[in-house]
Amino acid sequence: MQLVDAELQESRQVLPGQWLQQYHAPALAVSARAGQFVHLRTGDWSGLVLRRPFTINTADPATGAISLHFREVGRGTAWLSRLRPGERIDMLGPLGQGFQVDSRSRHLLLVAGGLGIADLRLLVDEALRDGRQVVLLYGCRDASEVYPSSLLPDEVEYLVATDDGSVGHRGFVTDLVLDYEAWADQAFACGPLPMLRTLAGLVAGRKGRLGVATLGRKRGGGRSVPPGSPAARKKAFLQVAMEQNMGCAVGACLGCVIWGVNGPQRVCREGPVFAFDEIDWDATAGAATHKR
Ligand code: FES
Numbered sequence: 001m002q003l004v005d006a007e008l009q010e011s012r013q014v015l016p017g018q019w020l021q022q023y024h025a026p027a028l029a030v031s032a033r034a035g036q037f038v039h040l041r042t043g044d045w046s047g048l049v050l051r052r053p054f055t056i057n058t059a060d061p062a063t064g065a066i067s068l069h070f071r072e073v074g075r076g077t078a079w080l081s082r083l084r085p086g087e088r089i090d091m092l093g094p095l096g097q098g099f100q101v102d103s104r105s106r107h108l109l110l111v112a113g114g115l116g117i118a119d120l121r122l123l124v125d126e127a128l129r130d131g132r133q134v135v136l137l138y139g140c141r142d143a144s145e146v147y148p149s150s151l152l153p154d155e156v157e158y159l160v161a162t163d164d165g166s167v168g169h170r171g172f173v174t175d176l177v178l179d180y181e182a183w184a185d186q187a188f189a190c191g192p193l194p195m196l197r198t199l200a201g202l203v204a205g206r207k208g209r210l211g212v213a214t215l216g217r218k219r220g221g222g223r224s225v226p227p228g229s230p231a232a233r234k235k236a237f238l239q240v241a242m243e244q245n246m247g248c249a250v251g252a253c254l255g256c257v258i259w260g261v262n263g264p265q266r267v268c269r270e271g272p273v274f275a276f277d278e279i280d281w282d283a284t285a286g287a288a289t290h291k292r
Contacts, residue, residue, distance in 0.1 A: 005089075008023055026064030033094065096269070108127050109135050109137070111139075113191020116195075119272075123188055135156075135159070143162060181209070186238070248268070
């Protein structure tokens with residue numbers, strides 16, 4: 001983790017209310033891994049200065065550039081979206097536990113809901129760099145929110161689902177998952193909690209449907225790891241990046257806790273990436289409903 005003074009190089013609106021910004025931050029670009037985030041010191045016009053977490057969308061060690069993809073939702077992000085190239089901002093990062101791809105996995109299924117694509121975008125680059133094949137399923141409300149394919153490498157197979165059917169499959173992105181569950185060695189997801197919960201339910205039934213071996217246990221024996229443990233995360237079929245409001249982002253305030261099967265988990269420290277079976281989905285969904 002480092003504190004760096006990052007210079008904004010480019011800022012553009014890529015979807016209504018959504019911004020893609022590129023910063024020169026070489027120390028972060030070489031150390032960032034997919035799923036990790038930075039804590040930015042943003043201001044607003046009232047003079048309030050706060051840090052806010054943003055997922056690292058892409059990182060290029062060759063150029064020293066990292067990018068952030070965010071939605072303008074309040075004063076901090078409005079302030080950020082109005083920064084101009086050449087202006088500087090301080091960033092703390094990279095933070096959190098990122099995605100971990102099992103070395104045996106060749107076929108990766110990525111499932112994104114809305115802005116959840118920002119958590120998965122760097123994983124696309126890392127997977128292609130390592131010679132893996134990637135299918136990306138993307139879900140959103142309608143055509144106006146579809147992630148532009150021009151922001152993805154050509155090698156990615158990209159399928160879209162929209163609630164109203166204006167582009168691609170009409171319905172939920174999770175409807176598309178069963179077509180790829182036999183092809184995929186592992187799956188990685190980020191999006192709204194109901195989407196992740198549905199995915200976790202699908203994956204829990206996958207072994208029964210396909211009769212597949214579980215990654216992490218060598219055929220004919222081998223040391224297994226307890227399901228639901230952090231050690232099992234890398235071998236889990238599904239890893240999810242959890243989105244949660246944060247305060248300190250370094251594990252001190254307990255403002256980002258979700259419910260795991262082994263007790264409370266801090267999204268900023270133990271996550272934001274978890275194996276699907278580390279999370280108590282009913283308790284986490286119940287807590288989210290209670291907060292509204
Ligand atoms: S944001 Fe403070 S403990 Fe996670």
